[in-house]
Amino acid sequence: MKICYTVQEVRDTVKEWKRQGLTVGFVPTMGYLHEGHRSLMEAARRDNDKVVASIFVNPMQFGPGEDLESYPRDLEKDAALCEGVGVDLIFHPEPEEMYKEGFCTYVDMNGLTTELCGKTRPIHFRGVQTVVLKLFNIVTPDRAYFGQKDAQQLAVIKRMVTDLNVGTEIIGCPIIREEDGLAKSSRNTYLSKEERQAALILSKSLKLGKEAIEAGERDSKKIIEIISKNIETEPLAKIDYVDVVDFATITPVDIIKGETLVAMAVYIGKTRLIDNFIVQI
Numbered sequence: 001m002k003i004c005y006t007v008q009e010v011r012d013t014v015k016e017w018k019r020q021g022l023t024v025g026f027v028p029t030m031g032y033l034h035e036g037h038r039s040l041m042e043a044a045r046r047d048n049d050k051v052v053a054s055i056f057v058n059p060m061q062f063g064p065g066e067d068l069e070s071y072p073r074d075l076e077k078d079a080a081l082c083e084g085v086g087v088d089l090i091f092h093p094e095p096e097e098m099y100k101e102g103f104c105t106y107v108d109m110n111g112l113t114t115e116l117c118g119k120t121r122p123i124h125f126r127g128v129q130t131v132v133l134k135l136f137n138i139v140t141p142d143r144a145y146f147g148q149k150d151a152q153q154l155a156v157i158k159r160m161v162t163d164l165n166v167g168t169e170i171i172g173c174p175i176i177r178e179e180d181g182l183a184k185s186s187r188n189t190y191l192s193k194e195e196r197q198a199a200l201i202l203s204k205s206l207k208l209g210k211e212a213i214e215a216g217e218r219d220s221k222k223i224i225e226i227i228s229k230n231i232e233t234e235p236l237a238k239i240d241y242v243d244v245v246d247f248a249t250i251t252p253v254d255i256i257k258g259e260t261l262v263a264m265a266v267y268i269g270k271t272r273l274i275d276n277f278i279v280q281i
């Protein structure tokens with residue numbers, strides 16, 4: 001497994017693979033890797049001849065006062081996980097390698113990014129789209145793998161690829177959870193022991209919402225109420241949002257039908273956690 005720090009090294013390596021007719025799968029990450037990331041890499045490993053993972057804490061997608069500086073980092077451990085899955089190349093650039101002096105071109109979107117996380121993180125998706133398109137241009141993957149854990153991000157990337165005719169197939173992968181239901185996240189490391197326990201309120205509340213839909217409830221307001229009321233029983237939890245949206249367009253729906261995303265962001269202490277489920281009615 002090779003670790004590349006420059007765009008040129010990645011381009012040269014991928015060029016040689018393509019010359020040999022090999023396919024390339026790509027998993028973009030911010031590192032501090034866990035089972036969720038691993039599942040994406042395993043899917044990429046199954047589908048492609050070569051697998052590239054990027055580890056880059058992208059400053060552009062963090063707003064003022066967010067956790068850019070404190071975001072956990074451990075390249076050595078990450079490299080071991082990648083090696084174990086059979087990743088062929090890790091791209092680990094410095095911010096200066098990605099954003100040269102004078103950088104001023106962005107990818108933005110007029111829909112999908114205004115609801116859910118877009119409400120409290122207004123510049124987040126612009127940063128995500130810009131870095132992902134840059135990474136796609138550097139790696140030129142046949143397929144790229146994204147977790148449903150960040151469902152809005154997955155929908156945004158699918159839309160971007162369609163709108164801008166990017167020749168990379170986007171594959172969505174299921175949420176990987178801890179045994180007790182908490183969605184795996186690099187940010188779980190911020191939680192104290194007490195907060196870690198309190199964080200179970202996210203998946204437990206989603207379960208109640210899902211059960212209500214399965215029992216026939218179709219009114220989004222009722223689902224939001226069931227979920228919110230349950231979250232409010234946890235003193236350490238503070239709701240950022242609980243919403244029901246169409247998965248493809250990320251617009252709110254009154255009545256649940258088609259592919260529908262039920263998503264939440266909840267603060268547990270100072271840590272903002274997200275979770276969701278998707279139903280097909």
Ligand code: AMP
Nearest residue numbers: 029030031036146147149150175176184
């Ligand atoms: P991150 O490093 O948090 O930017 O995540 C990189 C990729 O891993 C994104 O596509 C995430 O959706 C995905 N991911 C993160 N956590 C999970 C999880 N628990 N299950 C599945 N995918 C995940």
